[in-house]
Amino acid sequence: MVQLPAVHDGVRGYSGHLLVEHLGVSLRRILIGSAIGVAGGLVLGVLMGVVPWLRVVTEPVVTFVRALPPLAYFSLFIIWFGIDETPKLWLLSIAALPPVAVATAAAVQGAPTGLVEAARALGAGRWAVVRDVTLPHALPEIFTGIRLAVGIAYSSVVAAETINGVPGIGGMVRDAQRYSQTDVVVLGLFAIGLSGLLIDGLLRAAENRLIPWRGRI
Amino acid sequence: MSSDDRVSGDRASEDTAAIRLADVEHRYGDVTAVGPLDLTVPEGEFLVLVGASGCGKSTLLRLIAGFEEPTFGTVRAAGGPPVPGRGAGLVFQQPRLFPWRSVGGNVALALKYAGLPATPDRVEELLGRVGLHDVARRRTWQISGGQQQRVAIARALAVENPLLLLDEPFAALDALTRERLQEDLRRVSASSGRTCVFVTHSVDEAVFLGSRVVVLTPRPGRIALDLPIDLPRTGLAPDELRGLPQFAALRAEIGAAVRDRSPSEVSA
Numbered sequence: 001m002v003q004l005p006a007v008h009d010g011v012r013g014y015s016g017h018l019l020v021e022h023l024g025v026s027l028r029r030i031l032i033g034s035a036i037g038v039a040g041g042l043v044l045g046v047l048m049g050v051v052p053w054l055r056v057v058t059e060p061v062v063t064f065v066r067a068l069p070p071l072a073y074f075s076l077f078i079i080w081f082g083i084d085e086t087p088k089l090w091l092l093s094i095a096a097l098p099p100v101a102v103a104t105a106a107a108v109q110g111a112p113t114g115l116v117e118a119a120r121a122l123g124a125g126r127w128a129v130v131r132d133v134t135l136p137h138a139l140p141e142i143f144t145g146i147r148l149a150v151g152i153a154y155s156s157v158v159a160a161e162t163i164n165g166v167p168g169i170g171g172m173v174r175d176a177q178r179y180s181q182t183d184v185v186v187l188g189l190f191a192i193g194l195s196g197l198l199i200d201g202l203l204r205a206a207e208n209r210l211i212p213w214r215g216r217i
Numbered sequence: 218m219s220s221d222d223r224v225s226g227d228r229a230s231e232d233t234a235a236i237r238l239a240d241v242e243h244r245y246g247d248v249t250a251v252g253p254l255d256l257t258v259p260e261g262e263f264l265v266l267v268g269a270s271g272c273g274k275s276t277l278l279r280l281i282a283g284f285e286e287p288t289f290g291t292v293r294a295a296g297g298p299p300v301p302g303r304g305a306g307l308v309f310q311q312p313r314l315f316p317w318r319s320v321g322g323n324v325a326l327a328l329k330y331a332g333l334p335a336t337p338d339r340v341e342e343l344l345g346r347v348g349l350h351d352v353a354r355r356r357t358w359q360i361s362g363g364q365q366q367r368v369a370i371a372r373a374l375a376v377e378n379p380l381l382l383l384d385e386p387f388a389a390l391d392a393l394t395r396e397r398l399q400e401d402l403r404r405v406s407a408s409s410g411r412t413c414v415f416v417t418h419s420v421d422e423a424v425f426l427g428s429r430v431v432v433l434t435p436r437p438g439r440i441a442l443d444l445p446i447d448l449p450r451t452g453l454a455p456d457e458l459r460g461l462p463q464f465a466a467l468r469a470e471i472g473a474a475v476r477d478r479s480p481s482e483v484s485a
Contacts, residue, residue, distance in 0.1 A: 117284060118313035122372065123302030123330035132326060136317035213316035216358045 014184060015175060017167040023191050026157050026169040029085070033092020033160075034153045038146050041097040045104025045142075050130060055105060066098040070156040074163075083164040095156040096149035103145025107138030140214045143207045147200060154196045234293075235260045235380060235412035236281055241290035242437075243276055249437040250276045253290065256431070256440065260379070263406055263413045265427035267420060267475055273438030274416045278384050281414060282307050295379050302330065305380035306373030310388055312365035314357040320344070320368055321353030327375035347371045348401055363394035367401075374405065381406065383415045387422070399425055400455050407450050420472045424448075424464060425455070432474040442474040 013019065044062070048055040065073075070091050077087035111134040119133045158170035165171020169188050176184035207214075234257050242252035251273040258264050266274045279285040280292050283299030295304030314323050324343050325335035333339075340353055347367040352360055357368070366386060373381060383402075387395040403426055406413050417423055423430045424446060432442040448463060458464060 114309070114311065114313050115315060117301070118307075118309065118315075119326075120284075120301040121282065121305075121307035122327045123376070128330065133315065136315070139317070211317075212356065213358070216316045216356075 014172050015166050017172075019169075019187065019191060022167050022169045022172045022188075023195060025167045026161065026192075027195065029088050029092060029160065029168070030150070030153045030157055033089050034096045034146075034150045036089065036093040037096025037153065038100050038149055040093065041100025041145065041149065042104055042142065044097070045101040045145075046108055046130070046135070048101065048105035049108025049134070049138075058101075059105075062098050062101050065094060066102075070095050070159040071162065074159055078163060088160040088165075091160045092153045092156055096153045099148040099152060100142065100145040103141050103148070104138060107141035108134050111137050140207075140211050143203070143211065147203050147207075150199060150203065151196065154192065154199075157192070234258065235262070235295065236414065237291075237293045238277075238280070238287075239291050241280065241287045241292060243273070243280060243285060244288045251280070251438045252287075254439050258412060258414065260412055261410055263415065263426060263428040265415045265417060265423040265430045266433060267417060267423045267430060267471060268433035268438060268441075269435055269475065270418060272433045272435045274433050275384050277433070277438060278382055278414060278416050281305070281380075282382050304378055305382050306376065306378045308366075308369050308373045308381070308383040308386045310385045312357075312362075312369040314365055314368055314372075316357050318357070319353065320349075320355050320357055320360060323357065323368055324353075324372050324375055327372045331376040333376065343371045343375050344368070346374065346405060348397075361394075363390050363398065366390060366398065370398075370402070370405075374409070379412060381409075381411045381413045383413065385416055385418070388417070388419075395422075396455065402426065403450075420468055420475060421459075423471060424467045425458065430467075430471055432471060441477075442471065444471065 013021065017025075044058065048058055073094065074087065074091050077090045081087040081090060108130075111129075115133050115137065116129055119129050124132060157168070158173055161168040161170030162174060166175055169191055173185050173188035173192075176182075176188065236256070236258040238254065238256040240253050240255060242254075243250050266277060268274045276285060280287055281294050281299055282305055283294070283301045283303075292299055297304075299305070301307075314320075315326070318326060321337065321340045321344070324340045328335040328339065337353065341350075344350070344353060344367075347370050349364060349367050349371065352364065352368075357365060360368070370386070387398050390398065399422060406426075415423075415426055417426075427446050428450065430442075430444050430446055431440055432444075433439065434441045444467070446467060448458060448461065448467075453461075
């Protein structure tokens with residue numbers, strides 16, 4: 001028999017926080033973590049695409065990190081950074097970086113010769129070509145990488161909030177699992193999934209606005 | 218240091234030549250695409266290179282533009298070894314506009330690279346020179362193919378380079394647009410006084426535009442015929458010019474040279 005409380009226990013929400021608060025805290029972590037990861041992935045990806053030897057050196061490292069489950073390196077971050085915000089943001093950043101780096105590097109390498117020549121014929125130097133041709137041309141693929149990265153950050157949030165994760169939607173799910181509170185777990189899953197859909201929709205809308213030339217080359 | 222001295226010395230002795238190719242040969246692997254050939258283009262000349270497809274005329278232009286290095290021999294253009302973006306404007310067969318920039322933005326980029334102020338007025342003026350008005354704010358795919366090629370020409374003309382190199386720029390256009398653009402290019406090049414090298418497989422286009430026509434042999438491309446075109450550069454309408462008996466005679470002579478030197482697939 002499961003014991004159900006007949007009277008409200010007087011605690012507001014789950015562990016003292018409403019669902020929106022759990023979600024808000026997690027979204028903030030996802031936002032900051034993805035932003036750092038995307039920025040790092042962009043810089044790394046451009047360098048990998050432009051400097052061949054750097055790609056040879058870094059590509060195996062990026063693939064190695066990509067293959068690791070976030071929970072595995074989370075233990076390391078706990079040891080290094082404690083149990084507050086820092087290790088959570090590190091985990092989300094590291095999870096978000098590889099897809100952006102890989103997509104950016106591939107897109108930068110695939111810059112169309114015709115347009116690169118056109119820019120050089122106008123007097124563009126090496127970095128002007130990167131800035132005015134390679135990067136704008138790569139933008140659609142970079143955006144796809146960003147959407148993937150945000151998706152991975154999303155799916156890693158439960159891992160990131162394994163320890164000291166409340167408030168946080170992942171922490172809530174973890175905590176509820178410990179007490180077999182299926183309803184709370186399912187609610188948490190829906191909250192994560194639906195907000196993920198919403199964010200992806202926003203990213204796609206931004207993409208359509210920022211890249212009107214997609215498919216026009 | 219010493220190479221600099223040599224450059225300036227050569228420049229002094231080659232005052233009148235805008236382009237000079239000496240003993241130039243270009244190979245892709247084992248295949249000789251061009252040469253060996255010598256070619257000197259005096260300043261202000263409108264040289265047209267004609268030949269069947271695959272005769273290396275585009276390779277020759279790429280050598281002059283600095284996109285390729287000759288396997289043997291030397292190429293000099295605009296007073297030194299050719300470097301892309303220095304001394305020569307270039308127009309390709311496709312417009313090669315940047316779709317992430319507006320039409321005006323494409324022209325402005327050329328000015329920016331040259332360190333010139335890219336004001337909207339200046340961009341509008343450059344577009345006006347190739348017959349385009351009120352398109353500066355449009356996206357590149359919102360204008361027609363002929364207009365796109367006009368933008369490409371405006372972009373190449375934006376900076377006052379001594380050379381203008383054109384690689385079959387009108388080949389992909391419909392006949393009507395092509396004739397219009399030929400006419401406009403004739404006018405623009407005559408008024409700018411720039412040295413032009415124009416690659417085409419159309420004999421009619423060669424006679425219409427050129428002050429000199431060079432016919433290339435099929436691979437490897439060598440000079441089969443080198444003919445000055447003594448037709449009036451200005452003052453005649455295109456139809457009048459094409460109606461001249463000399464025009465027909467030149468077209469026949471060059472056409473015969475191209476056919477002679479080409480495998481059977483060449484069309485008149």
